[in-house]
Amino acid sequence: MAQTTPARKSAVTKPAPTKAPQPATTASNKAVVTTSKPTTAPAGRKLPPTVPKTTAARPRPALPTNLNSADQNTRYQNGKVLLDQGRYDLAMQELAPLTPPAARFERGAEAAYLYSVAATRAKKWAEAEQMLNLIRTEYGKWENLPEALFLQAQVSFEQGEPANALQVLEQIPNKTLAAEQDAIKATYLARVQDKALFQNLLQRYPKDAALGRAYADKLIAGGWYTEADKLVLEQLVQDFSLDRARYSAIPQAQKKAIYRVAVLLPFEFNDPSWEKVRRNQFVTDLYAGLLLAQDSLQREGRPVQLFAYDTGADTIQLKQVLALPELAGMDMIIGPIYKSGSKLLARYAQQHQIITINPLSQDGNLTISNNWHYLFEPSMATQAQVAAQYAFRTFSGRTAAVLHEDTSDDLAFAQAYKTAYEALGGKVQVLRRLNSNLEESLAASFTGIDLTTLGHLVVASDNRKAGAFTLKHLQTQAAQLPLITYGSWLENPSVSPSRLDARDVYLIHRKYIDPTNFGVRRFRQLYVQRNNLPPSVFAHSGFELLYYFGHQLHQHGPAFQQGLATSGPISGSLFQGIGYPNGAHDNQYVPLIKLERLEVEVQNPVGSR
Secondary structure, eight states, X not given: OOOOOSOTTTTTSOOOOOOOOOOOOSOTTOOEEEOOOOOSSOTTOOOOTTSOOOOOXXXXXXXXXXXXXXXXXXXXXXXXXXXXXXXXXXXXXHHGGGSSGGGOOTTHHHHHHHHHHHHHHTTOHHHHHHHHHXXXXXXXXXXTXXXXXXXXXXXXXXXXXXXXXXXXXXXXXTTTTHHHHHHHHHHHHTTOOOHHXXXXXXXXXXXXXXXXXXXXXXXXXXXXXXXXXXXXXXXXXXXXXXOHHHHTOOOOTTOOSSEEEEEXXXXXXXXXXXXXXXXXXXXXXXXXXXXXXXXXXXXXTOOEEEEEEEOOSSHHHHHHHHTOGGGGGOSEXXXXXXXXXXXXXXHXXXXXXXOEEESSOXXXXXXXXXXXXEESSOOHHHHHHHHHHHHHHHOSOOEEEEEEESSHHHHHHHHHHHHHHHHHTOEEEEEEEEOTTSHHHHHHHHTTOOGGGOSEEEEEOOOHHHHHHHHHHHHHTTOOOOEEEEGGGGGOTTSOHHHHHTXXXXXXXXXXXXXXXXXXXXXXXXXXXXXXXXXXHHHHHHHHHHHHHHHHHHHHOSOOHHHHHTSOOBOOSSBSOBOOGGGOSBOOXXXXXXXETTEEEESSOXXXX
């Protein structure tokens, strides 16, 4: 099974101690200065009629009974069925023997294309590219060749090769997939962070309107504009009939060469005991991730300067820090950890108009009517809304039962889920609280619920007893309905992965990390080199937070609210996605994962509906 991150409420369960970075050695409130990929189709993109749209059938569909058949037509149909089921590796195995011309299969080109689609959905870019090259060389007269070229361009974009992607798109006949080409260019060119590369692309493709528009957008909103770009921007406006009013509004003010970021965390250096160090390890890990992000930003020419403050475990020390005059001169603030301190800092952010990022809270109430306070995490309400929208869109039934623990977070999740699901047209027939620590409460929570007649079940609980009891009850009633719950069930020793795999269990795993991702592997390597131990989920969070918002500072300046609001969720460097579109103040991307053949599959990758 793919590696997963610690449980959902891991800020409470501390990881084992590591060698602590030393963010401060002076007085507790003294600052320490330290310097130093998406779906296989962009939004709106449709697959050709020969490719079945991947949707999850309920109950979980069975595998075709005649896999590896000697009959070519049977293998072809199996491949289409498996692709439709989301079993991409098996689809590739069925289709591969049909693709070479030597197989003499009359639909060899279609089989090769379906293989490529399965490979891209499995994020196996090398395999997809190899098969798409086969289509171009061996099936050059195939009527759907433009679709294959389009997919190959997307594979190149995903592999960080925009020059290759544009070269392939140029080979598509004029006016074929024109709107789709503009959409894919807009999606992927917006992710290019290298100005010199963009300039080279413009030299190679001076008449590409989508490329020119993307570069103009980078100049005015990406922090790239200098006085030397004035004539270039004017030429782009003329050549591609761009809106002169929009592209003349160059954001000059507030741009800096280096940005000052305050980090307010409860390091608690006044208590060096082993017990305190162990309990506080997650704070040290979070800061260690921030330091690595600072190094990465420095190498990219987007430096930030970190100032670490020990806020202690109570509000008294935090208030002392907030009283320091130097804090009002910061460009951004990260912290704190505990809820009482979060409310204080949220008010400070609003009063002093300094954007503040809370690294761990999921309390959306902290950001209400506060344009200067953001949550790095998705709030409980956002997690519920994303899950409800996915359920309504994916599951065949339109009824649900929602059970939740008697905690404020779980109650907020359950109520938000009911509101969101019923707003779409579904019906939550049961909304019931439970106490998993009491056997009688667990039993009572399921009393009177006929699970065989429901569309799906939601269990908002991290309690280990809830997982085992729920799966046992489903088995007792012989119920095959989908189940939505928290990602912490993956770390529940009472629930084996095979039991989750055997059912349609969808896990809300906001910090799922794909261990095969290049950025994740590179981060782990750098972290181990510096700290001699592998990174915890908090170290990953620290890196992702500063790396993402450090870029926002350099692109838009310290007041980057508008920049966030106009950019949709994107793939994170380490996590699956991050984004604050339409003025949101908590992360709007929430991964939903599922075990398939004991491998984790993200059901709603960035860019999917």
